[in-house]
Amino acid sequence: MDPISDPISLDKALSSFTDLWSPRIVTAVNDYDVRVAKVEGEHVWHVHDHTDEFFLVLEGELHIALREKKGETDGERTVVLPKGSVFTVPRGTEHKPYAPSTAAILVFEPTGTLSVGDRHDDVPDHVDVTPGHMLRP
Amino acid sequence: MDPISDPISLDKALSSFTDLWSPRIVTAVNDYDVRVAKVEGEHVWHVHDHTDEFFLVLEGELHIALREKKGETDGERTVVLPKGSVFTVPRGTEHKPYAPSTAAILVFEPTGTLSVGDRHDDVPDHVDVTPGHMLRP
Numbered sequence: 220m221d222p223i224s225d226p227i228s229l230d231k232a233l234s235s236f237t238d239l240w241s242p243r244i245v246t247a248v249n250d251y252d253v254r255v256a257k258v259e260g261e262h263v264w265h266v267h268d269h270t271d272e273f274f275l276v277l278e279g280e281l282h283i284a285l286r287e288k289k290g291e292t293d294g295e296r297t298v299v300l301p302k303g304s305v306f307t308v309p310r311g312t313e314h315k316p317y318a319p320s321t322a323a324i325l326v327f328e329p330t331g332t333l334s335v336g337d338r339h340d341d342v343p344d345h346v347d348v349t350p351g352h353m354l355r356p
Numbered sequence: 357m358d359p360i361s362d363p364i365s366l367d368k369a370l371s372s373f374t375d376l377w378s379p380r381i382v383t384a385v386n387d388y389d390v391r392v393a394k395v396e397g398e399h400v401w402h403v404h405d406h407t408d409e410f411f412l413v414l415e416g417e418l419h420i421a422l423r424e425k426k427g428e429t430d431g432e433r434t435v436v437l438p439k440g441s442v443f444t445v446p447r448g449t450e451h452k453p454y455a456p457s458t459a460a461i462l463v464f465e466p467t468g469t470l471s472v473g474d475r476h477d478d479v480p481d482h483v484d485v486t487p488g489h490m491l492r493p
Contacts, residue, residue, distance in 0.1 A: 226435050226443040229412075246444045248410040248464055251388065253442065273385040275366075275462075277440075298363050303414075305390065306363040307383045325412075327385055327464055 229255055229277060232354055233323050241347035242326065242334060243354045252330045254351045257323055262316040262346055265339035272308045272328050276300045279322025286313040366392060366414060369491055370460050378484035379463065379471060380491045389467045391488045394460055399453040399483055402476035409445045409465050413437045416459025423450040 227245050232255055236243060240262055242254035258281065274281060281300045285308065297317075300306050308314045316324075331350045335342055342348055369382050369392055377399055379391035395418065411418060418437045422445065434454075437443050445451045453461075468487045472479055479485055 226437045226441045228438070228441045230440055246410065246442055248388075248408045248444055249447075249466070251464070253410060253444075253464070271385045273383065273390060300363045301365070303367055304363045304365045305383055307385055307390075310386075327388075327390070329386070 227354070229323075229325065233257060233277070235354065238347065239321075239345060240334065241349065242351045244351040245325075245354055247330060248327075250330050251327060252332075252351055254326050254328075255323060256326070257321060258316065258318040259321045260318065260345065263335060263340040263342055264313055264315045265336035266313045267308075267310055267328070267332060268337045269310055270329050270332055271310050272314075272332070273305065273326060274300060274308070274316075275305045275325040275327075276302050277323040277325055278302060279318060279320060281322050281324055282317040282319070283308065284315040284317065288312075364491070366460075366462065370394060370414070372491065375484065376482060377471070378486065379488045381488040382462075382491055384467065385464075387467050388464055389469075389488055391463050391465075392460060393463070394458065395453065395455040396458045397455065397482065400472060400477040400479055401450055401452045402473035403450045404445075404447055404465070404469060404473045405475070406447055407466050407469055408447050409451075409469070410442065410463060411437060411445070411453075412442045412462040413439050414460040414462055415439055416455060416457060418459050418461055419454040419456070420445065421452040421454065425449075 232245050242256040244252045246253045284297045286295050364382050379393040381389045383390045421434045423432050471486050
């Protein structure tokens with residue numbers, strides 16, 4: 220099977236690795252990548268200054284804490300994405316994904332976008348700093 | 357609920373309309389749209405000259421007939437996407453989606469991309485010519 224020109228099962232893609240917070244690139248769309256990741260526990264607060272970031276929850280539940288700038292009343296809130304829901308984090312918004320138990324997500328963002336953004340807190344060992352790994356090395 | 361700043365359930369989005377081959381925009385990512393559509397039967401042969409087109413099958417099964425240019429041996433083949441699989445149709449490749457029974461798909465493509473591409477066969481009444489409708493008018 221040619222990974223570029225044949226359909227890819229997301230379940231198969233997800234079963235091909237076990238690392239958490241370490242996205243795999245399943246396909247590209249122009250200069251964007253479609254990535255899948257297994258996640259559990261906390262990511263770090265980070266921000267993408269120049270791009271929105273799209274999340275689709277494939278399995279489990281994802282929480283995304285957001286520090287939003289709304290004029291004079293900056294606020295922090297958390298959105299909860301059950302399986303089968305989508306959310307776009309706007310560029311410039313600090314956010315921290317969190318999964319209470321193992322979950323699987325699909326993200327869509329420009330090729331090269333780092334998993335920890337342009338600015339971020341200290342990165343713990345369990346979070347991979349990467350623009351995504353190829354699905355089949 | 358603010359449709360822009362709150363998560364959206366794809367199931368709820370899909371249950372909010374019944375039209376076939378008539379995509380709804382669920383969110384935007386930079387200058388790209390994420391659209392969902394209900395599909396059944398045949399779309400038309402068409403081509404997007406300037407953009408790849410990403411498909412994720414949410415329910416059912418999607419077939420995509422492709423007319424690929426591979427040097428001197430142009431060929432036609434059909435890829436089959438079961439639920440939970442993804443495929444990107446490269447720019448410039450003529451294609452015709454087909455669903456043997458009702459299916460639901462998610463597509464990513466640049467905002468404004470027409471459902472029938474830049475060049476296409478005659479469009480039958482059951483196919484909507486649109487860059488996508490807003491989910492909540």
